[in-house]
Amino acid sequence: MPTFVDRVVLHAAAGDGGHGCCSIHREKFKPLGGPDGGNGGRGGNVLLRVDSGVTTLLDFHFHPHQRAGGGRPGQGSNRHGADGDDLVLSVPDGTVVLSPDGEQIVDLVGAGSTYVLAHGGRGGRGNASLASARRKAPGFAELGEPGEQLDAVLELKSVADVALVGFPSAGKSSLVSVLSAARPKIADYPFTTLVPNLGVVQAGDHRPFTVADVPGLIPGASQGRGLGLEFLRHIERCSLIVHVLDCATLEPGRDPLTDLDVIEAELAAYTTDLSDRPRLVVLNKVDVPDAAELAELVTPDLQARGLAVHQISTASRHGVRGLALALAELVASLRAAVPSPAATRIVLRPRAVDEPDFTVRAEGDGFVVGGTKPLRWVRQTDFSNEEAIGYLADRLARLGVEKELAKRGAFPGVAVTIGAVTFDWEPTLSGREALLAAGGGDGDGYGEAGYGAVDTAVTIATVGGSGGTRAGARGGAVVSDLPLGPRGTDLRLRTSKRLTRAQRTALSDSADDFDDGAGFSDSAAFGDSGGSGGDADGGRG
Ligand SMILES: Nc1nc2c(ncn2[C@@H]2O[C@H](COP(=O)(O)OP(=O)(O)OP(=O)(O)O)[C@@H](O)[C@H]2O)c(=O)[nH]1
Ligand SMILES: [Mg+2]
Structure with a gap:
């Protein structure tokens, strides 16, 4: 099938x-x-x-x-x-x-x-x-x-005013074809209809309404038999249910009243409650003499149940016009009762106003940083470029991720995961803070080193042609490893370099104008470690 x-x-x-x-x-x-x-x-x-x-x-x-x-x-x-x-x-x-x-x-x-x-x-x-x-x-x-x-x-889920339900071959598709301009497939074998057909019906002076012809129902449909549950979804949105009952079937054990009970039982077993939808009964195929007789026989019973009954034949078109008008009137009154909701135009997924910029949570032995910005920044970072890594660290510090980690009790060396990347966390202080704490830093980080301290390594960013050096980690400097960099390479969050005495003097003398001084010299320029804690500023090698 x-x-x-x-x-x-x-x-x-x-x-x-x-x-x-x-x-x-x-x-x-x-x-x-x-x-x-x-x-x-x-x-x-x-x-x-x-x-x-x-x-x-x-x-x-x-x-x-x-x-x-x-x-x-x-x-x-x-x-x-x-x-x-x-x-x-x-x-x-x-x-x-x-x-x-x-x-x-x-x-x-x-x-x-x-x-x-x-x-x-x-x-x-x-x-x-x-x-x-x-x-x-x-x-x-x-x-x-x-x-x-x-x-x-x-x-x-079809959006139609009227849903036609009934056994296979009851004539649902035939009814849509005579009510509307739709030309669904009609045949004398069950399950001819595999997808719902929609027809637009214009009757009298009423506004047009839509009719959905859904695939045939059989006992056990609500448990998945036949085309199963799948068709029932389409009935959910319809405001009126029309039973199409076959009065000419020769199948044993079937007659219009039994068919109606079977279909109603399947509707009742469906997850969505459909009991509040108004119903109408269509007795089809009355062009067949036996069927006409049977229809006459069952009509009083159906009316006694409070159902409006229409005897029709899609073959001879008997009763079709009357049915169309009756449906149009019913739909109009139902529409008046429930104003149809305005069409959803553009659906956005808004960000909650109070959504934080980032989140930090402990997981296992490490921490996981979440949030749109940190995740995006990590995705935007070229981990083969050390300057880019420095820029990422700077952005994260500026956002307050570092402070939050410290507050949560993160200690140097702990694994911090952001998206697909895991860092060994090395807290950084701003270079200026470090400078003030004379003799200061423990020399373990970019921008954190104490410039004043002789023999303490100062970390600077190396920038330039070769993509920087992978050295580092000497003299107590740095280093954060990025074992899970997106390219699977072993990466360092910081590059460090031991400075000569002359360079140290230069640094402390002109701490204020690293930025500008660096320029485009051929030698490795001094990165600015000031301010926000370590920018990989400066010249290109
Ligand atoms: N004699 C007679 N035959 C009809 C009438 N309406 C439909 N049929 C025949 O009944 C058979 C089934 O008609 P369909 O309209 O395909 O039935 P259906 O309810 O859509 O069937 P499924 O799509 O399988 O659920 C076809 O052979 C039709 O020609 C009618 O009023 N009189
Ligand atoms: Mg059909």
């Missing part, structure tokens, strides 16, 4: 952001023209948009993997990369988006309703954008952020 495709698992991948570019302007007679690396473009989003021309989710059954365009990388001469193209996926009206564990994310009702399913990654900033008064020529650029990748379950 073919599968009933109104529930699909969609694997959506938004576009990655383009990498920022690290470039220095070059011109004849102007060797050090300053940074001019452009920003990367934003990755495209994956959007779901209700399109009234689309009626099934079949497309996604065949193409479950959907990917938006990536952002282009930035280039030299301040050329920014182009943004990736958004991918707009058209879905039918009434598509419900669920997380893989079944939690409803959004219900898309109304043509044009749009939902951003997966967000494109931000483009990385180029070194021109990263330049500041303290970091005149950054020797790194941000990586583009990977686009969001997620699995979502799309489920279709």
Whole structure:
């Protein structure tokens, strides 16, 4: 039996952001023209948009993997990369988006309703954008952020005013075809209808209404027999239930009254309570003489149950007009009672106002830092570039992550995980604080070293061509290892270097103007460890 495709698992991948570019302007007679690396473009989003021309989710059954365009990388001469193209996926009206564990994310009702399913990654900033008064020529650029990748379950719940229910071959599709311009498949074998057919019915002066013809029901449907539970979902949204009863069936044990009881029992067994929906009964196939007789016989019984009964034949069109008018009137009165909710236009996932910038929680022997910003920053960091790592450490310190860790009792060397990366935590103080604490630092960190102390190593950032040195860790300096760097390399959060006496003197003499003094000299310039605790400022080797 073919599968009933109104529930699909969609694997959506938004576009990655383009990498920022690290470039220095070059011109004849102007060797050090300053940074001019452009920003990367934003990755495209994956959007779901209700399109009234689309009626099934079949497309996604065949193409479950959907990917938006990536952002282009930035280039030299301040050329920014182009943004990736958004991918707009058209879905039918009434598509419900669920997380893989079944939690409803959004219900898309109304043509044009749009939902951003997966967000494109931000483009990385180029070194021109990263330049500041303290970091005149950054020797790194941000990586583009990977686009969001997620699995979502799309489920279709038809949005119709009237649902036709009944045994297979009762004539539901035939009824839709005579009531409306819809041309569903009609055949004399059970389960001809595999996906709901929607028809728009115009009767009298009433506003048009929609009729959904859902796949046939059999005993045990609510337990999954036949097309099972899947069709029942479509009835949930309809405001009126119409029983289509076959008066001409020759199957043993079936007659209109028994059929009605069986279908009602299945509706009652369904998870969503449908008992409050008004019902109407259609006795079909009265063009067949025996059927007409049977219809006459059961009509009083049905009316006694308080049901409105229509004897019709979709073959001869007997009673069809009357039925259409009766349905139109009922729908109009139901609509008047419950004003239909305004269409959801654009559905956003807003960030709570009181959501903190970051979170710190103890886990096992270490700590885990969460929060949009820290996670994004880690994704944007090129861990093969030490200056970029220094910049990350600086940003984290500025955000207050370090203070919070200290408050939570983190001690030097403890494992701190942010996203996919685990650091050995080395607290940093601002260079100036260290400087004031004369003779001060224990020399174990970038920007934390006591400059005044002879024989104490001072950590500076090395920047430059080779991507810096991996040395370090001598003379009590540094070091934070990044055993789980995204590239699987052994990385150090800080680079350290033992200074000569002359350099130390220079440092303490001109502590104030490291930034500016560094410039573009050929020798390794002194990074600025002042202020916010260790920027990898300065020149390029
Ligand atoms: N004689 C007669 N046959 C009818 C009438 N209405 C439908 N039929 C026949 O009944 C059979 C089933 O009709 P469908 O409309 O496909 O039935 P259905 O309820 O949609 O069936 P499923 O999609 O399988 O659930 C077809 O062979 C139709 O030609 C009618 O009024 N009179
Ligand atoms: Mg059918």
